[in-house]
Amino acid sequence: MNTTSTHFVPPRRFEVYEPLNQIGMWEESFKNNGGMYTPGSIIIPTNEKPDSLSEDTSHGTEGTPHKFDQEASTSRHPDKIQRRLAQNREAARKSRLRKKAYVQQLETSRLKLIHLEQELDHARQQGFYVGNGVDSNALGFSDNMSSGIVAFEMEYGHWVEEQNSQISELRTVLHGQVSDIELRSLVENAMKHYFQLFRMKSAAAKIDVFYVMSGMWKTSAERFFLWIGGFRPSELLKVLLPHFDPLTDQQLLDVCNLRQSCQQAEDALSQGMEKLQHTLAESVAAGKLGEGSYIPQMTCAMERLEALVSFVNQADHLRHETLQQMHRILTTRQAARGLLALGEYFQRLRALSSSWAARQREPT
Amino acid sequence: MDKVMRMSSEKGVVIFTKSSCCLCYAVQILFRDLRVQPTIHEIDNDPDCREIEKALLRLGCSTAVPAVFVGGKLVGSTNEVMSLHLSGSLVPLIKPYQSILY
Numbered sequence: 001m002n003t004t005s006t007h008f009v010p011p012r013r014f015e016v017y018e019p020l021n022q023i024g025m026w027e028e029s030f031k032n033n034g035g036m037y038t039p040g041s042i043i044i045p046t047n048e049k050p051d052s053l054s055e056d057t058s059h060g061t062e063g064t065p066h067k068f069d070q071e072a073s074t075s076r077h078p079d080k081i082q083r084r085l086a087q088n089r090e091a092a093r094k095s096r097l098r099k100k101a102y103v104q105q106l107e108t109s110r111l112k113l114i115h116l117e118q119e120l121d122h123a124r125q126q127g128f129y130v131g132n133g134v135d136s137n138a139l140g141f142s143d144n145m146s147s148g149i150v151a152f153e154m155e156y157g158h159w160v161e162e163q164n165s166q167i168s169e170l171r172t173v174l175h176g177q178v179s180d181i182e183l184r185s186l187v188e189n190a191m192k193h194y195f196q197l198f199r200m201k202s203a204a205a206k207i208d209v210f211y212v213m214s215g216m217w218k219t220s221a222e223r224f225f226l227w228i229g230g231f232r233p234s235e236l237l238k239v240l241l242p243h244f245d246p247l248t249d250q251q252l253l254d255v256c257n258l259r260q261s262c263q264q265a266e267d268a269l270s271q272g273m274e275k276l277q278h279t280l281a282e283s284v285a286a287g288k289l290g291e292g293s294y295i296p297q298m299t300c301a302m303e304r305l306e307a308l309v310s311f312v313n314q315a316d317h318l319r320h321e322t323l324q325q326m327h328r329i330l331t332t333r334q335a336a337r338g339l340l341a342l343g344e345y346f347q348r349l350r351a352l353s354s355s356w357a358a359r360q361r362e363p364t
Numbered sequence: 365m366d367k368v369m370r371m372s373s374e375k376g377v378v379i380f381t382k383s384s385c386c387l388c389y390a391v392q393i394l395f396r397d398l399r400v401q402p403t404i405h406e407i408d409n410d411p412d413c414r415e416i417e418k419a420l421l422r423l424g425c426s427t428a429v430p431a432v433f434v435g436g437k438l439v440g441s442t443n444e445v446m447s448l449h450l451s452g453s454l455v456p457l458i459k460p461y462q463s464i465l466y
Contacts, residue, residue, distance in 0.1 A: 254452070261449045264397050272390025279386065307386050310427075314387065314442055321450040328451075 148207035155200055156217050159193070160350075166190055167343035170336060184332045190339045194323055198316040201229065205312045209305070212312055219353035222346065227266075228273060228315035233322040234263045236342065240326070243341040244334045254329045262322055269314055276311065280304045365419035367412060373436040376461045377402035380420060380431040384408065387442050388430040394445065398455065399463045402432075434458060 170186060205212040215226045225231060237259050247255065283301040287294070327335055372378055377395060379402045381388035395402050407416045407429065417428040425431045425441050432439040434457050439445060448454040455462075 257452050258450065261452065261454075264394060265446050265449055267397065268390045268394035271393045272386045275389045276386040279384070304384075310387055310442075314390075314446070317443055318446055318450075321447050325450050 146207055149204060149211055152200060152204040152207075153217055156197075159197055159200070163193060163343060164347070166193060167340060167347065170340040170343070174336060174340060180332050183336050187327070187332055187335045187339060190343075191323060191327060195320060198320055201316055202313055205229070205309050209308045209312060213308065219350045220356065221349045221353040225349075228269065229312045230315060230319060232266065233318050234259065234266055236319075236322060237262060237326075239345050240338045240341055243337045244330060247334075251329055258322070258325050258329065262318070265318055269311065269318065273311055276304065276307055365415055368416055368419040368423070371405055372431075372433040372438070374403055376400075376435075377458060378405065378433040379403070380405050380407055380416065380429055382406065382408040382429045385429050391430045391432065391442055391445055394449070395458070398458060400458050400461050401463065434461075 166186070166189065170190070173183065173186065201212055211217075212229045215223045215229055218226070222231075225235065227235075237255070241255065244251075244255070280301055283304055284297055286297045286300065326338065330338060368380075371380075377400050379388070379391060379395070381392070381404055383406050392402065392404065407413045410416060420428045420431045423431075423438055425438060426443055427441045430441060430445075432441070432445055439448065439457070445454065448457070
């Protein structure tokens with residue numbers, strides 16, 4: 001936006017000179033009327049006004065040329081003229097006040113816009129897609145965002161809405177009396193909902209794997225806990241375990257085994273990721289640095305990056321299997337409680353992100 | 365393919381890998397954590413690399429590498445290994461080959 005100076009027309013152009021006793025009145029009036037100002041109703045003083053304004057005898061400028069007309073009409077219809085003059089004065093006054101309010105609004109908006117642009121630039125410099133996540137305030141898309149990713153973000157928005165309504169339903173139902181059959185269908189739906197997200201992520205990873213790896217669609221607090229594009233399965237089990245009591249001995253054994261195998265699988269994938277980073281760094285650094293040409297290194301590095309997509313898919317597969325195994329081990333009621341707890345956990349993380357973002361924006 | 369049949373029926377856990385494949389590395393780490401020392405065949409250094417890859421896919425492996433065989437039988441690739449492990453079915457399968465130490 002061009003930040004040109006606003007064309008504020010000084011009152012002098014309309015040949016109006018405000019005597020001191022009137023200024024106080026106007027300030028008063030502005031205080032009263034300012035709050036009711038709406039941009040749509042602005043009326044910029046037109047050129048007709050100067051003539052009628054200058055007729056006012058209390059203003060000391062170009063009154064003389066019109067004096068003959070004034071005197072002639074005053075003598076014939078004094079009341080009418082006086083009334084019209086008063087109305088004109090009033091209209092002019094109101095017009096000036098509106099203009100003043102409008103200009104002040106423009107100034108405020110201009111400052112706000114500069115601030116928003118700075119925020120956007122800052123975010124872009126850091127390589128973030130702007131306009132993502134539930135706690136984001138700035139709207140707009142980075143130039144690099146492909147239509148596939150835009151579609152994913154929109155789909156994710158719907159996914160969260162559906163998630164929230166499922167969680168509410170689970171909460172309501174578990175506080176009352178509910179049949180196992182009804183509960184089972186709710187549990188099935190919740191599981192399918194998570195699996196749907198993994199499918200969405202897989203498609204998005206093919207379009208932009210770095211986007212998925214960095215969890216760009218998630219809120220900031222969720223991203224803090226990120227592990228290969230999503231939550232840690234072992235973390236999930238840790239969060240859910242207290243909600244399953246009481247567990248049978250067999251269930252306890254199964255859950256312990258699941259925790260251990262989940263941790264082992266996670267560690268294996270993490271180490272694989274480290275190796276990938278290492279080999280990628282090697283590829284990029286291969287050959288002599290400082291020589292300018294780096295095409296062969298980039299080609300090799302690109303090949304390495306292909307592997308990233310399979311890692312993201314493997315991590316989601318691990319999440320999928322963890323949820324599946326939990327479902328197998330638990331009773332329907334336990335699974336329902338677990339899914340409610342899981343959903344609420346992510347809701348709270350999202351809420352934390354919003355609160356934190358709001359706190360950061362408060363002036364210190 | 366004879367070579368593949370011969371190599372895969374070797375005793376214990378056999379994994380076909382490629383030196384550049386990091387998922388293969390991850391699977392190896394997993395077996396090491398389970399106290400198993402698998403026999404590794406790095407096929408990208410083998411002159412018959414292409415043939416081996418095709419043979420592994422024909423045998424039913426979802427991706428050519430990593431291809432995991434236990435006791436001569438194909439277990440599968442990373443996906444299958446992970447699923448088996450989380451369901452608790454991998455450890456019983458490799459129990460005969462687990463090292464008693466550490």
